[in-house]
Amino acid sequence: MRLTSFTDFGLRVLMCMAGQPTRAFTTAELARELRVSRHHLAKVISRLAAANLLVTRRGGGGGAMLARAPEAIRLGDVVALLEADQALVDCFAAGGGTCTLTPHCRLRGRLAEAEAAFIADLNRGTLADCVIRLDGV
C-alpha cells in the first residue's frame, strides 16, 4: 500500500512548520530544504490552507504557518484529508471501478474497516510527536 507523494510532501511540510510554529515559511524556503518542486509544494500548501490547517500571509515576511498548535493536529486526520481523492482499490473510486465482482463482494467492507483502522492508529498521535527543527531555513 502506498500513500500519494502529495500526502508525503504535506506531512513533511507540517513537520517542519511544527518545529517553528510561530514562523512563516515561504514555498521557496521549503522547496530548498525538502528538495521538492515549488509547484508541488504550492499545491500541498493550498490544500492544507483550505482545510484550515495552515494560515498564509502575503507580502514581505509572508508565507505559511500552522493555524493551530501541533498538539491539536492529529496525524490520521491529516492523512485522511490529503488522501481524500485516493481510492484504496478500484471499486472505491468515484465511478465504482470496473471489477466484475463488485455486486457480490464482501471484501469491500473489510477493506474499508482496515483503512479506518489505519487512520485511527495514526490518530493516536499528533503533529507534536513528529516535530522537525530545520536549521538553515
Add this chain to the structure above:
Amino acid sequence: MRLTSFTDFGLRVLMCMAGQPTRAFTTAELARELRVSRHHLAKVISRLAAANLLVTRRGGGGGAMLARAPEAIRLGDVVALLEADQALVDCFAAGGGTCTLTPHCRLRGRLAEAEAAFIADLNRGTLADCVIRLDGV
C-alpha cells in the same frame, strides 16, 4: 492510500477460488470472468503459488486452486504478501528514498505502526468471509 492492482487482482482470484475450492481454474477462465488480462493474472497466480497459497496442475483439467481451506487463509497475510514490494512512503523503499528529513523523522515509526494496524485489522477475517461463487465459469 492505495493498494496495487496486483494485490487487487490477487484478492479477486482468491475470492473466486474460495467459491469452488476443489475446482481448478485456468488463467483464461479467470481472465474472462474478471475481465483482466491473462498476462496480469498469470503473474498474480505465480506469486500466490510461490507463497503456497495456490497449487497449480498442468495439462487437461489443469489450472490453479487453493492450497488450503479458505478459513485458513487470513486476508491481512494475503495483502501483506502481495504488497511486499510496495513502500508506504518514499523512505520505506529499498534505497531509503530521497526525503531530506529522514535522519530526524519520527513519523516513520508511526506510519509503520499504522500499516501494521491495517494488516492486523484485515487479519480478523479470512478468505472464507469473502467467498464469491462465479456462475458460468
